Amino acid sequence: MDSSSSGASKPLPDSFFERADESDDAHFYLTARLVTHIDPATIAALTEFYREVLPAGADVLDLMASWVSHLPSGVGYGQVSGLGMNAQELAANPQLGDWSLHDLNRDPELPYEDASLDVVLNAVSVQYLVRPVEVFASVARVLRPGGLSIVAMSHRCFPTKAIRVFHHLSGGDRLQLVARYHEMAGGFADIQRLDRSPDGADPLWLVVARRA
């Protein structure tokens, strides 16, 4: 991505968000996929990162969740909620205390109260959002001051459902784009881009933003 076009106020082109499969996401996610989407070493690196940055007692939302949330065991979190598209996957997730079915591409507003959460996670799924700036504006709304938005990315995807621009971006450019989503959404400070990729496994690129 051209860094000269990264002004927070400049809108992102509509063409970024086109997808090969523009049909209703509900159809695509009707079938449960009880699989993992990144290598075990990459999952371990993500879990270790969560262990480092998520405080015990935190109220956590796993956005675009499935049957695994990659949270470390043995840490007493507060309420852990999940939001995703497949009831069978969410019901099978042992780390969730509650879950909701919600299509963020139809309605980017999160069904949670203002300032009710400490951490919002999004693991290996941000490439499926067609209205990401609205989603991250809602993430800012539901986070308490000082709370964290953590977006983890890698290089695998469901190609027909991933937005066009993700197919053309390097890891560094994906980080830049997701950082920009947060800048454009507003309400975030301290937006960091991290590379925690383990050797010889799927990469792990992270954007971490703090609710101002």
Ligand SMILES: C[S@@+](CC[C@H](N)C(=O)[O-])C[C@H]1O[C@@H](n2cnc3c(N)ncnc32)[C@H](O)[C@@H]1O
């Ligand atoms: C590649 S999976 C990742 C699941 C999980 N976060 C993980 O780390 O294994 C993509 C997830 O994004 C969710 N998802 C895709 N499109 C969505 C949408 N429009 N609204 C909400 N969730 C969506 C699906 O339910 C699916 O669980």
